[in-house]
Amino acid sequence: MERHLKWIVPVGTAAIGLVLGALIFGGGDKPHDEVLVAANPLFSGGDGGSLQGMQVTGVRHEVHDGESIQAAVKAAKAGDVIAVYPGTYHETVYIDKSSITMTGVVREGRYPTLDGEKKLNDAFLYSGDNITIENFKIINYKGNGVMGQAGNNFVIRNNLIHDAGVYGIFPEFGKNGLVEHNVLSGIEDAAIYIGMSDNVDVRHNKVYDNVAGIEIENSRHALVEGNYAYNNTGGILVFITPGLPIKTTYDVIVRDNFVLDNNHENFGAPGSIVSGIPAGTGILVMAADDVVIENNIIAGNDNAGLIVTDISSVTNVASDPESEPNPDRVRILENVMFNNGNNPIGELKALMLTQLETKGPDIVDTGAGSDKCVMNGARYRAYGLGSYRPCRADEISTATIASMTLSAPAEPFVIAADTQDGYERIVGERAYYGVCTGCHAYGVRLIGPPVTEIQAIYEDNPEALAAYIADPVKVRENFPEMPPQDYLSEETRLAVAKYILSTTNTDGR
Numbered sequence: 019m020e021r022h023l024k025w026i027v028p029v030g031t032a033a034i035g036l037v038l039g040a041l042i043f044g045g046g047d048k049p050h051d052e053v054l055v056a057a058n059p060l061f062s063g064g065d066g067g068s069l070q071g072m073q074v075t076g077v078r079h080e081v082h083d084g085e086s087i088q089a090a091v092k093a094a095k096a097g098d099v100i101a102v103y104p105g106t107y108h109e110t111v112y113i114d115k116s117s118i119t120m121t122g123v124v125r126e127g128r129y130p131t132l133d134g135e136k137k138l139n140d141a142f143l144y145s146g147d148n149i150t151i152e153n154f155k156i157i158n159y160k161g162n163g164v165m166g167q168a169g170n171n172f173v174i175r176n177n178l179i180h181d182a183g184v185y186g187i188f189p190e191f192g193k194n195g196l197v198e199h200n201v202l203s204g205i206e207d208a209a210i211y212i213g214m215s216d217n218v219d220v221r222h223n224k225v226y227d228n229v230a231g232i233e234i235e236n237s238r239h240a241l242v243e244g245n246y247a248y249n250n251t252g253g254i255l256v257f258i259t260p261g262l263p264i265k266t267t268y269d270v271i272v273r274d275n276f277v278l279d280n281n282h283e284n285f286g287a288p289g290s291i292v293s294g295i296p297a298g299t300g301i302l303v304m305a306a307d308d309v310v311i312e313n314n315i316i317a318g319n320d321n322a323g324l325i326v327t328d329i330s331s332v333t334n335v336a337s338d339p340e341s342e343p344n345p346d347r348v349r350i351l352e353n354v355m356f357n358n359g360n361n362p363i364g365e366l367k368a369l370m371l372t373q374l375e376t377k378g379p380d381i382v383d384t385g386a387g388s389d390k391c392v393m394n395g396a397r398y399r400a401y402g403l404g405s406y407r408p409c410r411a412d413e414i415s416t417a418t419i420a421s422m423t424l425s426a427p428a429e430p431f432v433i434a435a436d437t438q439d440g441y442e443r444i445v446g447e448r449a450y451y452g453v454c455t456g457c458h459a460y461g462v463r464l465i466g467p468p469v470t471e472i473q474a475i476y477e478d479n480p481e482a483l484a485a486y487i488a489d490p491v492k493v494r495e496n497f498p499e500m501p502p503q504d505y506l507s508e509e510t511r512l513a514v515a516k517y518i519l520s521t522t523n524t525d526g527r
């Protein structure tokens with residue numbers, strides 16, 4: 019536990035190392051004058067490895083209705099708690115330091131509410147390690163409810179997020195995290211989007227009326243457990259997006275979830291990847307490997323209960339030669355599936371008609387990938403399970419795995435002081451991974467245009483690109499506006515501009 023709160027204080031370039039979050043945003047350090055008691059007692063039942071019951075060592079700051087949450091974050095030091103009282107707050111909160119607990123105080127059902135009034139982009143953006151965000155109500159933002167930008171050891175729980183724009187909860191490029199007991203609805207892309215992250219548990223959340231309920235994307239070692247996903251366009255999606263620097267999704271357990279009636283009309287932004295998801299999709303596994311589907315109740319999804327497919331099935335996306343396109347070693351264990359496929363659409367409808375069927379299946383596999391297994395396959399109405407073998411005795415349960423989170427916290431990211439030439443590139447790469455890839459991929463349109471298009475426009479002019487991202491103007495008719503990245507330091511903006519102009523698809527790991 020000690021280790022968890024330790025952090026390296028940046029004292030200029032002469033120090034042994036620099037913590038990048040602090041490097042981007044600066045900030046000094048002085049001793050605390052108050053001592054604090056509180057820990058995070060909420061919802062610590064069950065496993066969460068190193069993340070449950072994080073101890074809090076610093077002072078407690080209180081924010082009351084009419085005051086600024088950001089001002090409290092500015093005043094806070096590593097280890098501090100910021101307690102936000104019920105009221106309505108119209109702001110974007112940037113948490114640019116490590117070991118901060120943002121805790122909403124809920125009184126008689128009244129939450130501290132962040133209301134973006136459809137003018138602000140994001141409610142919370144954090145870039146530090148060891149961040150907790152809990153007990154907030156977040157409504158009417160244009161971008162993200164909570165976005166993590168390369169922060170490790172995060173806990174995001176017990177928040178109510180409605181109509182927060184593109185993503186509800188979106189840790190990007192983080193390691194070791196817990197996303198639990200949140201309720202999210204009305205999100206235009208993914209309600210919970212685990213992007214390019216490792217060792218994350220997504221547990222006991224309720225997601226409904228979104229385009230995508232829960233998305234595990236270009237991420238490894240994830241547990242999606244005990245969630246209730248209903249009336250989304252797609253309930254739970256585990257897949258690879260091509261063109262991102264992390265090229266794989268594997269080792270994912272999807273178990274004990276209710277995945278019901280995910281038949282919402284697709285209201286994703288035209289051109290976005292999720293806009294290609296057919297309404298009526300319960301669970302989709304696309305190009306991801308070592309995915310276990312266990313003990314879920316999957317019913318009432320009108321296209322299909324479970325779709326296992328390769329990367330080419332989302333038709334508006336070019337494939338990535340760097341990503342292996344097939345879903346390998348998928349395991350379908352005990353599940354309850356019924357009443358799916360009442361109204362298959364698109365390709366699946368055509369496929370079923372070739373079988374003289376008008377009803378879609380509980381499970382459809384489009385045939386790509388190898389070494390897949392199913393338990394009691396005959397009990398499902400299924401199409402395309404011909405290549406599956408029965409699961410072996412050692413494969414039939416994941417009960418020994420309680421959590422995918424780490425037993426000790428992930429180390430903070432540090433740039434060694436002796437890094438000379440590569441320094442700017444490391445800063446640029448980290449900002450690209452942690453921020454830009456939320457919307458930009460290499461040769462593929464995501465929320466924003468492909469990196470290749472950006473490179474063609476700016477070529478040898480990183481200064482102009484850095485100026486654009488600080489204060490973007492609307493360029494393209496058929497894209498949303500790009501939100502300003504002016505919270506990044508000038509140094510970081512130039513570093514990421516140089517990075518994005520020089521990156522290739524094969525830079526990724």
Ligand code: HEC
Pocket residue numbers: 161449450453454455456457458465466467472475483486487491492493494495497498499500501503514515518
């Ligand atoms: C929340 C989504 C989002 C994030 C995050 C984002 N962008 Fe964008 N970006 C967009 C969108 C949308 C556009 C298209 C805007 C338009 O054409 O009006 C765009 C356009 C651009 C352009 C093209 C400008 C032009 O002149 O055509 C550049 C360059 C760019 N982004 C760089 C970046 C960099 C660098 C980052 C990371 C620091 C970044 N973006 C992060 C959404 C995003």
